[in-house]
Amino acid sequence: MLHKIIKALVEGHLIKSICKWILSLPTKTRKKLTKLRTKVDKLLSIPAIRMLSKRTPVEENKIIFITFRGEYDCNAKWIAEEIKKRGLPYTVVWTIRKKVPVEDIPKEFIKTYRSSYDFYKHLASAKIIVDNGVSTSVLLYKKKPDQILIETWHGSIGIKRFGKDTNKDKNWCRRAEQEGRMTDYCLSNSSFEDDIYNDTFWSKSRILQLGHARNDILCERDTERLQAIRKKVYDYFELPEDTRICLYAPTFRDDGDMRPYEIDYQNLRHALQTRFGGQWAILTRYHFRLLKKLKNYQYGEGVLNASNYSDIQELLTCVDVGITDYSSWICDYMLTRRPGFLFATDMAEYEQKNRDFFYPLDTMPFPLALDNDQLIENILQFDSESFPEACDRFLADKGCMDDGHSAERIVDAIQRMMKGETL
Numbered sequence: 001m002l003h004k005i006i007k008a009l010v011e012g013h014l015i016k017s018i019c020k021w022i023l024s025l026p027t028k029t030r031k032k033l034t035k036l037r038t039k040v041d042k043l044l045s046i047p048a049i050r051m052l053s054k055r056t057p058v059e060e061n062k063i064i065f066i067t068f069r070g071e072y073d074c075n076a077k078w079i080a081e082e083i084k085k086r087g088l089p090y091t092v093v094w095t096i097r098k099k100v101p102v103e104d105i106p107k108e109f110i111k112t113y114r115s116s117y118d119f120y121k122h123l124a125s126a127k128i129i130v131d132n133g134v135s136t137s138v139l140l141y142k143k144k145p146d147q148i149l150i151e152t153w154h155g156s157i158g159i160k161r162f163g164k165d166t167n168k169d170k171n172w173c174r175r176a177e178q179e180g181r182m183t184d185y186c187l188s189n190s191s192f193e194d195d196i197y198n199d200t201f202w203s204k205s206r207i208l209q210l211g212h213a214r215n216d217i218l219c220e221r222d223t224e225r226l227q228a229i230r231k232k233v234y235d236y237f238e239l240p241e242d243t244r245i246c247l248y249a250p251t252f253r254d255d256g257d258m259r260p261y262e263i264d265y266q267n268l269r270h271a272l273q274t275r276f277g278g279q280w281a282i283l284t285r286y287h288f289r290l291l292k293k294l295k296n297y298q299y300g301e302g303v304l305n306a307s308n309y310s311d312i313q314e315l316l317t318c319v320d321v322g323i324t325d326y327s328s329w330i331c332d333y334m335l336t337r338r339p340g341f342l343f344a345t346d347m348a349e350y351e352q353k354n355r356d357f358f359y360p361l362d363t364m365p366f367p368l369a370l371d372n373d374q375l376i377e378n379i380l381q382f383d384s385e386s387f388p389e390a391c392d393r394f395l396a397d398k399g400c401m402d403d404g405h406s407a408e409r410i411v412d413a414i415q416r417m418m419k420g421e422t423l
Contacts (some may be wrong), residue, residue, distance in 0.1 A: 007117045009048030013041060028043055046140050049120055056124035058146050061418060062091040065124040068133035068154065069311040070097025070114055072104045075152035075187065076130050078213035078313075079414070082407035084108060088415070093122045101310055115139060128417060132200075134172070140240075148417055151186045151202065152180070154214055155328035156193060159364075160251070160355040163200040167355070176201040185423065187410060189215065191399030196358075208413060208423065211406025214313045219336040219404030233318045236364045236400045237281070237304055247319045249312065250343075251327040252287035253354060260325065260346040261286070264372040265303045271379040272321060276339075283319075285312060323375075326350065326357070330366065334395065335402060337388040340366040343375050365390035378406035 013029060063083070065076040072094065080092055084106055093110045105111055114135075123129065123141055132154045136143065143149050151294045164173040180201030188194050189212040197207055220226050222237045234241060246268070251259055265282055283306035309315060316322070316333050322340040324330045325347075330340055342361055345348070347370060351357060361368050365387060369375035413423055 002137070006048050006052060009045050010052055010120050011115060011119045013030075034207050036081070042140065049140055050142065050400070052117075052120055053124040053141070053144060056121055058144065059125045059129050060127055061089055062093065062122075062126045062354070063128040063130065063414070064095065064112075064122050066095045066114075066132070066135045066139075068101070070095065070102045072096075072102070073214075073313070074132045074154050074309040075212055075214045076132050077311065078216060078407050079152070079410050080106075080109065081128060082213065082411045083414070086411065088411075090418070093126065095119060101325065104310065127416060131179070132175050134176045134179040136182065138176040143356075145180040147181045148181075149185045150414075151205065152212070153186070153193075153196075155399060156189050156215070156332075156402075157331040157395075158196070159326045159329040159331070159359075159361070161355055161358055163357065169412045173201075180205065185413075187212070189400060189402050189406070192358075194399075204423065208248040208410075209401060210404045210409040210413060212332070213407035213410055215332050215335055215402045216404045216407050217313060217317055218332060219402060229314050229317050233309075233314055236309065237306070238282055240279075242270070242278065244276065244280045244320045245315075245318050246272055246280055246282045246321040246323065247285060247306070247315060248282060248323045248343075249285035249306075249327055249329060250287075250325045253350065257346070259346075260350075262345075262372075263323075263343060264376070267372065267376055268379075269302050271376045275380050275382060276320070284313065285309070285315070287412075298318065321379075326355070326361075330364075334365065334391050337391050339382055339384065339387060341375060341378055342366045342368045342381075343372075345371055363394075365394050 007123050015113060018234050065080055067074050067076050080094065083090060083092060092108065093112055094105050095112055095114050096105070097114050102111060107122070110122065112122050120141070123136075123139075124144070127147060129136060129143065129147060129149045130152060131149065132152045133295065135147060161167075164177070167173050180203070183202055183205040185223060186197045186202050186205045186207045186210045188197065188207050194209060197203075197205065206321045217226065217229065234243070239245075248263060253260065269280050280302065282304060285306045312329055313332070316329070316336065319333065319336075320338060322330055322338070323343050324340075325342060325344045330342075333340055342364065344361060347361065367378035367382065392404045416423060
């Protein structure tokens with residue numbers, strides 16, 4: 001009986017189980033009570049999680065990966081792939097959210113649902129925790145002294161500031177501060193990112209400038225792995241092999257305003273065909289928090305929804321032209337030296353209401369457009385000769401050291417940590 005109570009407390013649904021009658025109440029009342037129930041359940045889960053953690057010993061060769069999207073993606077994926085490639089004798093646990101695709105997760109890995117009882121058992125027993133956000137803190141877990149927490153982050157040479165002085169989500173900042181106090185190592189790909197860690201929430205964590213594992217495939221040229229990924233992407237979207245791909249992937253806006261996403265897809269396709277030749281497909285990839293609003297969105301001819309494709313890095317290996325507003329993926333994509341553009345119709349308003357920028361957008365190699373007409377003109381006038389050199393200068397200025405071997409260096413470091421060595 002005690003086990004069942006602890007399980008319900010840990011998973012945060014004790015009050016929900018007791019109060020099923022809430023479902024029969026008026027909608028407004030039900031919503032208010034549901035929010036209250038969630039808060040109470042979270043408060044009740046904290047001591048239960050602590051109790052479970054205290055009763056669960058750490059296993060010396062166990063590593064758990066947590067990504068904020070709960071999918072098989074980002075730096076964590078490619079670190080795990082390198083562990084698998086080496087055949088290391090580790091118990092690898094991958095944390096997933098409900099309703100996310102799991103077919104790409106290697107069968108050798110243990111899969112556990114985020115916030116479940118089993119998840120907290122695995123989290124409490126892992127010697128190494130790899131997080132690409134502040135999920136460990138958000139999930140109310142307090143790391144034990146004999147555990148190691150590695151922060152990989154999910155950006156790189158980012159555009160948007162996210163420190164507590166500029167981020168308006170104070171609850172997230174509080175969790176980030178808690179995460180920072182627990183973090184042992186931060187993985188960085190540049191001197192620029194080193195400064196970001198130091199200036200935000202990880203000033204007391206050890207920074208390891210080993211590169212970003214997710215960017216290794218963006219540094220490769222004509223490898224078998226790239227060919228396999230390209231086939232996978234083209235098969236997924238049922239595209240002919242000679243189709244050229246443009247990716248439009250904007251950032252999330254805290255105010256929920258959808259107007260900045262109004263891009264003229266058909267004129268965009270025509271401009272791409274005119275400037276670069278060939279037949280084009282436009283893949284749109286919106287932030288996962290926008291997907292409900294876009295459920296019935298009509299994309300138009302030649303425009304495909306890529307929002308549910310789990311790994312954007314795989315998409316980037318196939319992208320011929322990239323377009324964003326303020327999302328940091330464009331800085332990863334820069335490693336390919338392929339054309340990219342900024343479409344930022346609300347730049348002044350975004351900086352005022354949402355986030356400040358680390359640097360002026362017009363200092364990036366990507367031509368900046370404030371409306372659809374300017375975007376089309378930038379594409380038609382794109383200077384393909386000077387662009388690669390502009391990318392080189394930008395990356396050099398930020399001290400970027402991604403070279404295609406980051407996963408190897410990171411797993412080398414993890415092997416030393418597993419042996420008890422301090423880096």
